[in-house]
Amino acid sequence: MTIAGTLYNAASGGTGVGGATVVFTDARGTEVRMVTANNGNFWSTSAVSFPGAARVSRCPDDVTMGSSVTTGDCNSCHTSGMRIHLP
Numbered sequence: 532m533t534i535a536g537t538l539y540n541a542a543s544g545g546t547g548v549g550g551a552t553v554v555f556t557d558a559r560g561t562e563v564r565m566v567t568a569n570n571g572n573f574w575s576t577s578a579v580s581f582p583g584a585a586r587v588s589r590c591p592d593d594v595t596m597g598s599s600v601t602t603g604d605c606n607s608c609h610t611s612g613m614r615i616h617l618p
Contacts, residue, residue: 532574532575532576532603533575533576533577533578533579533603534555534563534565534573534574534575534577534579534603534605535572535573535574535575535603535604535605535606536553536572536573536574536604536605536606536609536615537567537570537571537572537573537605537606537614537615538551538553538567538571538573538587538615538616538617539571539614539615539616540616540617540618541614541616542612542613542614542616543611543612543614544611544614545614545616546571547567547568547569547570547571547572548567548571548589548616548617549567549568549569549570549571550566550567550569550589551566551567551571551587551588551589551617552564552565552566552567552587552588552589553565553566553567553573553585553586553587554585554586554587554588555575555579555583555584555585555600556583556584556585556586557579557580557581557583558580558581558582558583559580561577561579561580563575563577563579579603581600581601581602581603582599582600582601583599583600584596584599584600585600585605585615587615587617588617589617592617592618594616594617594618596615
């Protein structure tokens with residue numbers, strides 16, 4: 532995997548959010564779209580260049596990450612209290 536993580540329903544964790552779209556745009560402008568599984572997990576094996584930008588959405592919510600993505604292991608930075616989440 533080149534990008535992987537879990538989308539939750541709260542910053543502290545909670546329940547995984549399925550059926551959401553995670554969009555990663557790499558340093559070259561290449562866009563990788565991933566749909567979260569029922570447990571909130573997402574991943575890609577597409578070649579990407581870091582740093583990049585990330586956005587998650589599931590109608591009606593759409594959230595853009597405020598800082599650059601520097602590694603494909605989202606869970607390495609997003610630990611308890613700072614989970615990737617919607618809304």
